[in-house]
Amino acid sequence: MAKLLKLERDLAALERDPTLSKDDNLAARFEALKTLDFLAEAFQIHAEQQSAATGLRRVRALRGDLDECNQDFFRKLRTGIRTGVVTARQLRNLFDGNCRYRQDDSEWLHFRADAADELAAGLFHSDRPPQPWEGSDSEMIHYEPTPVSALLELVDRVPLTGADRFVDIGSGLGQVALLVHLLTGVEAIGLEVLPTYVDHARGEAARLGVGRVAFRQGDARNADLCRGTVYFLYSPFQGEMLRTVIGRLRREACERRLTICSFGPCTAQIAAESWLTGEDEGTGHEFRLGIFHSGG
Numbered sequence: 149m150a151k152l153l154k155l156e157r158d159l160a161a162l163e164r165d166p167t168l169s170k171d172d173n174l175a176a177r178f179e180a181l182k183t184l185d186f187l188a189e190a191f192q193i194h195a196e197q198q199s200a201a202t203g204l205r206r207v208r209a210l211r212g213d214l215d216e217c218n219q220d221f222f223r224k225l226r227t228g229i230r231t232g233v234v235t236a237r238q239l240r241n242l243f244d245g246n247c248r249y250r251q252d253d254s255e256w257l258h259f260r261a262d263a264a265d266e267l268a269a270g271l272f273h274s275d276r277p278p279q280p281w282e283g284s285d286s287e288m289i290h291y292e293p294t295p296v297s298a299l300l301e302l303v304d305r306v307p308l309t310g311a312d313r314f315v316d317i318g319s320g321l322g323q324v325a326l327l328v329h330l331l332t333g334v335e336a337i338g339l340e341v342l343p344t345y346v347d348h349a350r351g352e353a354a355r356l357g358v359g360r361v362a363f364r365q366g367d368a369r370n371a372d373l374c375r376g377t378v379y380f381l382y383s384p385f386q387g388e389m390l391r392t393v394i395g396r397l398r399r400e401a402c403e404r405r406l407t408i409c410s411f412g413p414c415t416a417q418i419a420a421e422s423w424l425t426g427e428d429e430g431t432g433h434e435f436r437l438g439i440f441h442s443g444g
Contacts, residue, residue, distance in 0.1 A: 151190075152194055152200060168217070172221065177263075178246070184207050184210060218270055226355065230356055230357040236331055243268075246264040246267050247262045251300075255436070258295040258297045258298040258436070268327060285385075287387040293321070294323065302409050302437060314328055314335065314377075315339060317368050317384060317393065318384020318385065322349025324380060326352060329358060336360065338364070339364050339366055340366075341366065341368070346364070368385075369392045377407065379407070381410045382412050383412030386413065391417075398421070401443075406442040408439075409439050409440075411436075416434065418438060425440060427440070
């Protein structure tokens, strides 16, 4: 009984907090929704008691209210981007305010979920794959959104200019290319093998009204690599497929200087390439952003 009383007090505190309904208080809602998930599980354990059943209904009602606050905020933000009211600087400030990553930490490990990830998922619908992963190619890795903190570090450390073309290999639902473009204005292309994912990303770009962003369907082992100057890979594949794509990038580097950015298990293999120079010692760590440059 004492435990149920504690759960009810925690729930009541959330119900009484008026700040949770404020438009831009996403970080607080993010934490509140995590607490509500815990409370729901705890009330379900005691579901035979009437007070627990009542508590569970209250949890579900509050979760629905907070989810609607988030959706309303995302709708307003998408409208602001489409109409030009929300600038790149304002968007970056918004992501910074919902992310624990800090620019002055050169050894940041990107493995903790932030409210910034919820912000990106709501903005780009990047948590809603249009089809389940089928695993048709054993060397391809299932879709998972790139941590936003890793993309903020990429934007901070790679000086993208109007002369660059950013290419995300294995672009999934388009979050990386869209966010990097919105924050920097750089031309961005996503290369993805699944047609339904490409269609989704194109639809998001159209809804946001962004230019200089394109999504192309193709297998990176033989598709046009779009003559990028900066490439990003969040471990979209492994094994021989990864070796093939790295070999193709090495041949691209014979024509122009490349920057290769990576995150996840693929970084260790990229770090071992003799034609690339990493910016940091120990840059092969899978939870650190890897940044490598070709010679020439």
